[in-house]
Amino acid sequence: MQFPAGSFERTGTAAGTTPEMCFECGVCWQVYDPTEGDAVAQIPPGTPFDVLPEGWTCPGCEASRHRFMPLPDGHG
Numbered sequence: 429m430q431f432p433a434g435s436f437e438r439t440g441t442a443a444g445t446t447p448e449m450c451f452e453c454g455v456c457w458q459v460y461d462p463t464e465g466d467a468v469a470q471i472p473p474g475t476p477f478d479v480l481p482e483g484w485t486c487p488g489c490e491a492s493r494h495r496f497m498p499l500p501d502g503h504g
């Protein structure tokens with residue numbers, strides 16, 4: 429049986445994201461809120477998820493960016 433792409437995860441590559449949209453780590457549920465940035469990685473407030481550095485990881489568990497999912501309502 430083959431499942432449709434994206435059946436189990438909403439990844440950070442999903443279409444229809446906005447610069448203000450929050451993303452949640454699929455491993456530890458840490459939320460990346462662009463209005464807050466990421467103090468651990470010295471990412472300034474106002475940085476959209478889509479422009480985070482390629483090597484950026486979750487500040488809670490060090491999961492890679494592809495493990496993050498857009499929040500359904502867009503906010504954390």
